[in-house]
Amino acid sequence: MTTAFSLAPLFRNSVGFDRFNDLFEAAARNEAGSSYPPYNVEKHGDDQYRIVVAAAGFQEQDLDLQVEKGVLTVIGGKRDNSSEGVTFLHQGIAQRAFKLSFRLADHIEVKGAGLANGLLSIELLRVVPEEAKAKRIPINGEKPALN
Structure with missing residues (x-):
């Protein structure tokens, strides 16, 4: 289950910070490629x-x-792997x-x-x-x- 939230209320009194909002929301998303x-x-x-x-x-x-x-x-x-002759169990x-x-x-x-x-x-x-x-x-x- 994914909980979606928006940081838009935090940016109501700011001008020109839309990009930061997008960055925070992108970071909050759980993408498969970013886990390792x-x-x-x-x-x-x-x-x-x-x-x-x-x-x-x-x-x-x-x-x-x-x-x-x-x-x-x-x-x-x-x-x-410089460990030649090694078999990993x-x-x-x-x-x-x-x-x-x-x-x-x-x-x-x-x-x-x-x-x-x-x-x-x-x-x-x-x-x-x-x-x-x-x-x-x-x-x-x-x-x-x-x-």
Whole structure:
């Protein structure tokens, strides 16, 4: 049973955030292709985020991270089994190839990544340029705002 919910009431008093609503609803949908490998998206402050991907069985050379046009892509390739002569009685550690994509919001930059204890951590930081920051608008100022 799937419970559908809408975040539209949260966005009634906002302008230009329709894209965020779509992103949240897409993330809430349970798509079959997005279940492997499991991952967390964490917020560590106002401008700091981390994506943690469970990459058990993968080494650094088996993983590839790319950012293109605001989309972060994590690709894990199946590595060759170098255990020749080994017969698995049970092979429960999945090492199948995967591809995860994350659409990054405006001004989000990937600052680094690390692999430790089977977890791939990708550090993200929101860097807002000066021209995009809030500006104080004078009321009844000396000069008219529009000529």
